[in-house]
Amino acid sequence: xxxxxxxxxxxxxxxxxxxxxxxxxxxxxxxxxxxxxxxxxxxxxxxxxxxxxxxxxxxxxxxxxxxxxxxxxxxxxxxxxxxxxxxxxxxxxxxxxxxxxxxxxxxxxxxxxxxxxxxxxxxxxxxxxxxxxxxxxxxxxxxxxxxxxxxxxxxxxxxxxxxxxxxxxxxxxxxxxxxxxxxxxxxxxxxxxxxxxxxxxxxxxxxxxxxxxxxxxxxxxxxxxxxxxxxxxxxxxxxxxxxxxxxxxxxxxxxxxxxxxxxxxxxxxxxxxxxxxxxxxxxxxxxxxxxxxxxxxxxxxxxxxxxxxxxxxxxxxxxxxxxxxxxxxxxxxxxxxxxxxxxxxxxxxxxxxxxxxxxxxxxxxxxxxxxxxxxxxxxxxxxxxxxxxxxxxxxxxxxxxxxxxxxxxxxxxxxxxxxxxxxxxxxxxxx
Amino acid sequence: xxxxxxxxxxxxxxxxxxxxxxxxxxxxxxxxxxxxxxxxxxxxxxxxxxxxxxxxxxxxxxxxxxxxxxxxxxxxxxxxxxxxxxxxxxxxxxxxxxxxxxxxxxxxxxxxxxxxxxxxxxxxxxxxxxxxxxxxxxxxxxxxxxxxxxxxxxxxxxxxxxxxxxxxxxxxxxxxxxxxxxxxxxxxxxxxxxxxxxxxxxxxxxxxxxxxxxxxxxxxxxxxxxxxxxxxxxxxxxxxxxxxxxxxxxxxxxxxxxxxxxxxxxxxxxxxxxxxxxx
Numbered sequence: 244x245x246x247x248x249x250x251x252x253x254x255x256x257x258x259x260x261x262x263x264x265x266x267x268x269x270x271x272x273x274x275x276x277x278x279x280x281x282x283x284x285x286x287x288x289x290x291x292x293x294x295x296x297x298x299x300x301x302x303x304x305x306x307x308x309x310x311x312x313x314x315x316x317x318x319x320x321x322x323x324x325x326x327x328x329x330x331x332x333x334x335x336x337x338x339x340x341x342x343x344x345x346x347x348x349x350x351x352x353x354x355x356x357x358x359x360x361x362x363x364x365x366x367x368x369x370x371x372x373x374x375x376x377x378x379x380x381x382x383x384x385x386x387x388x389x390x391x392x393x394x395x396x397x398x399x400x401x402x403x404x405x406x407x408x409x410x411x412x413x414x415x416x417x418x419x420x421x422x423x424x425x426x427x428x429x430x431x432x433x434x435x436x437x438x439x440x441x442x443x444x445x446x447x448x449x450x451x452x453x454x455x456x457x458x459x460x461x462x463x464x465x466x467x468x469x470x471x472x473x474x475x476x477x478x479x480x481x482x483x484x485x486x487x488x489x490x491x492x493x494x495x496x497x498x499x500x501x502x503x504x505x506x507x508x509x510x511x512x513x514x515x516x517x518x519x520x521x522x523x524x525x526x527x528x529x530x531x532x533x534x535x536x537x538x539x540x541x542x543x544x545x546x547x548x549x550x551x552x553x554x555x556x557x558x559x560x561x562x563x564x565x566x567x568x569x570x571x572x573x574x575x576x577x578x579x580x581x582x583x584x585x586x587x588x589x590x591x592x593x594x595x596x597x598x599x600x601x602x603x604x605x606x607x608x609x610x611x612x613x614x615x616x617x618x619x620x621x622x623x624x625x626x627x628x629x630x631x632x633x634x635x636x637x638x639x640x641x642x643x644x645x646x647x648x649x650x651x652x653x654x655x656x657x658x659x660x661x662x663x664x665x666x667x668x669x670x671x672x673x674x
Numbered sequence: 675x676x677x678x679x680x681x682x683x684x685x686x687x688x689x690x691x692x693x694x695x696x697x698x699x700x701x702x703x704x705x706x707x708x709x710x711x712x713x714x715x716x717x718x719x720x721x722x723x724x725x726x727x728x729x730x731x732x733x734x735x736x737x738x739x740x741x742x743x744x745x746x747x748x749x750x751x752x753x754x755x756x757x758x759x760x761x762x763x764x765x766x767x768x769x770x771x772x773x774x775x776x777x778x779x780x781x782x783x784x785x786x787x788x789x790x791x792x793x794x795x796x797x798x799x800x801x802x803x804x805x806x807x808x809x810x811x812x813x814x815x816x817x818x819x820x821x822x823x824x825x826x827x828x829x830x831x832x833x834x835x836x837x838x839x840x841x842x843x844x845x846x847x848x849x850x851x852x853x854x855x856x857x858x859x860x861x862x863x864x865x866x867x868x869x870x871x872x873x874x875x876x877x878x879x880x881x882x883x884x885x886x887x888x889x890x891x892x893x894x895x896x897x898x899x900x901x902x903x904x905x906x907x908x909x910x911x912x913x914x915x916x917x918x919x920x921x922x923x924x925x926x927x928x929x930x931x932x933x934x935x936x937x938x939x940x941x942x943x944x945x946x947x948x949x950x951x952x953x
Binding site: 267268269270271272273274275276277278279280281307332335337359360361397398399400401631 | 860864867868871872873874875876877878879880890902910911912913915916917918919920922923938939940941942943944945946947948949950951952
C-alpha cells in the first residue's frame with residue numbers, strides 16, 4: 244500500500260510538472276509583418292563571375308529581393324561547407340547563394356547552393372539546395388536565369404519568370420536605307436535578341452502561343468495584312484489568314500486551338516475566332532463599331548476587346564457561348580489594349596487620362612483603375628505569366644523602348660535599348 | 675495513621691501493660707491495711723497431765739479451741755484471705771483502675787495521639803484540602819486565570835487572526851495587484867516581442883490569410899534567441915521559413931530584466947499568420 248501511495252505520489256508530481264511545463268510557455272501571435280524585399284547575398288561564383296552577376300540583376304529587378312552589393316561582401320564561400328553563418332547573420336541577409344564554375348572544354352560545370360542563413364547553424368535544419376549543372380558555354384545566360392528562377396521559387400514560393408522571353412517588333416531606320424522590320428525574340432532581360440523574321444514591310448501584333456513555341460503575328464510582306472504563325476525555334480511559318488481588309492491582332496486561346504482575330508471583311512472591324520485545325524471562322528461581334536484587340540480570358544470562355552460602340556474606345560467583354568457583351572471600363576474616355584492577369588481578377592490596359600497614355604490596372608472586382616506608369620507615352624501592355632509584371636512600350640528620347648513595371652507599381656525597369664524603335668512587346672508564357 | 679504512630683502506640687501499650695503487670699507484684703500499702711504477716715513463730719506447747727476427760731475435755735476444748743482457732747484461723751484466714759482478696763481485689767482494682775487509668779491514659783493518650791493523628795490527619799487533610807483548595811482555588815484562580823488568560827489569548831488570537839486575515843487580504847490584494855501589474859508587464863513585453871519580430875518578418879508575397887504556422891522559441895536571459903523550431907507547419911514552407919528567419923533576425927528580443935518575470939519568457943509559442951502589414 245505504501246508503494247501504491249508512493250507511486251501515486253510520483254504520478255501526481257509528474258502530471259503537475261508536465262502541466263506546469265505545458266503552461267510554462269507564453270503564447271504569442273504574429274499577424275503583421277513588413278512588405279519588403281528579401282535581403283540576399285549572391286557570392287560571386289568561384290571561377291566565373293558572370294553567373295552571379297546575372298542572378299543578382301534578375302533578383303534585384305524582380306523587386307522582391309534586396310541583393311547585397313558585391314563590394315560589401317567580405318567572405319567568399321564557394322560551397323555550403325565554407326559558409327561562416329555567424330558572419331552572414333551579421334550582414335542581415337536571409338539567404339545566401341554560393342557556387343563555383345568549372346570550365347570543361349565547351350562546357351561549364353556549375354555547382355550551386357542556396358542556403359537559409361537562419362537555419363544554417365543547425366545542420367538538421369539546414370535548407371540547402373545544391374545542384375550541379377553542365378551547360379554549353381553559349382548557354383550560360385540561360386543557366387543563370389534558371390538559377391535565378393530556383394532562388395526566386397525557393398524564397399518566395401512563386402514561380403520565377405527569369406527564363407521567360409519577350410517578343411517585339413524592331414523597326415530600324417538604317418541611314419539611307421529603307422526601314423527594316425524585325426520580329427525579335429529575346430531573353431526577358433532583353434539580352435540575346437534573335438530575329439525570327441526580318442521584313443521590309445511592317446510586322447505587327449506578335450502573340451505567343453500558350454506553349455511558348457510559336458508566335459502569331461501580322462505581316463505586310465505581301466503588301467496586305469496577313470496573319471502568320473511561326474515556330475520560334477525553327478523559324479518554320481504558316482500563313483493563316485489573308486482576308487480582304489484588316490487581318491489583325493491575333494490572340495491565342497488558352498488551349499492553343501484557336502486564335503481570336505480582327506477581320507474587317509464584313510465592312511467593319513469585327514472579332515472572329517479562327518480554329519487552327521479546322522481553319523473555320525466564327526464571327527463573335529456584330530455591328531458597325533470598330534472592335535479590335537481581342538484577348539482571351541484565362542478560362543477561355545470569354546474575350547475582352549476594345550470597341551468604340553459606346554462612342555469612345557472602351558473595354559468590353561463578350562461571352563463566347565451566348566455572345567453576351569458587357570462593358571468593363573467606365574473610367575476615362577479612352578481605354579484599350581486590355582489583357583487579363585493570370586488570376587483573371589484584373590485587366591492591364593492602356594488608359595488615357597487627359598491626353599496622357601499610361602499603363603493601368605483595372606481591378607475587375609472593385610472597378611478601380613490604377614496607373615502603373617506615369618510618363619504618358621506608354622503603349623502595348625503585356626502581362627507576365629505570373630501576373631505580377633507588365634511589359635510595355637514607351638517613348639524615350641524619341642525612340643521606342645521597352646519597360647517593365649510591376650502590378651504593385653514598385654518595380655520599374657527599362658530594357659536595354661536597341662537601335663531603332665521597339666514596338667508591340669509581348670511576354671512569353673513560362674518556358 | 676501511619677506506621678510510626680502505630681509503633682509508638684504499641685510501644686506505649688506494652689510499656690503500660692508491663693508496668694501494670696509489674697504493679698501487680700508491688701505490695702501496695704494502703705493506710706488501713708493490716709499487714710499480712712504470717713508469723714513464723716514456732717508453736718511452743720506446754721504439756722500437762724490431764725485426765726482423759728479432762729483430756730478429752732481438754733482435747734475437746736482444745737479441739738474446740740483448735741476448731742475455734744481453726745475456725746478463727748479459718749475465719750481469720752478467711753478474713754485474711756478476704757482481706758487479701760480484698761487487697762488483691764483492691765490491688766486488682768487499683769491495678770484495674772491503674773490499668774483503666776493507664777488505659778484511659780493510654781486511651782487518652784491514644785486518643786490524644788489519635789486526636790493528634792486525626793489532627794495531623796486533619797491538618798494534613800486540611801493542608802491537603804487547603805492545598806487542594808489552594809490548588810483548586812489556585813487552580814481555580816489558575817483556571818480562572820487560565821480562563822482569563824485563555825480569553826485573553828483567544829482575544830489576542832482573534833485579534834491576531836483578524837490581523838492575519840487582514841494581512842492576508844492585504845497580501846492577496848497586493849499579490850493580485852502585483853500579478854495584475856506583473857500581467858501588465860508581461861503583456862507589454864509580449865507586445866514588444868511581437869512587434870520586434872514583426873518588423874523583421876518579410877511577409878510572403880502570396881499572402882494567404884488562412885495559413886498559420888507555430889514556432890517554439892527559446893530565449894536566454896537578455897532575450898537572445900537560442901532556438902526557433904517549427905512545431906506545426908503552415909503547409910507553405912516559404913511562410914514557415916520567413917517566420918523562423920524573422921525570429922532570429924529580431925534577436926535579442928525585448929524581455930524583462932527581472933529574473934522571475936523573465937522566466938516566464940524562456941519559452942514562447944508563436945503562431946504566425948499573415949494577415950497584413952505593420953503600419
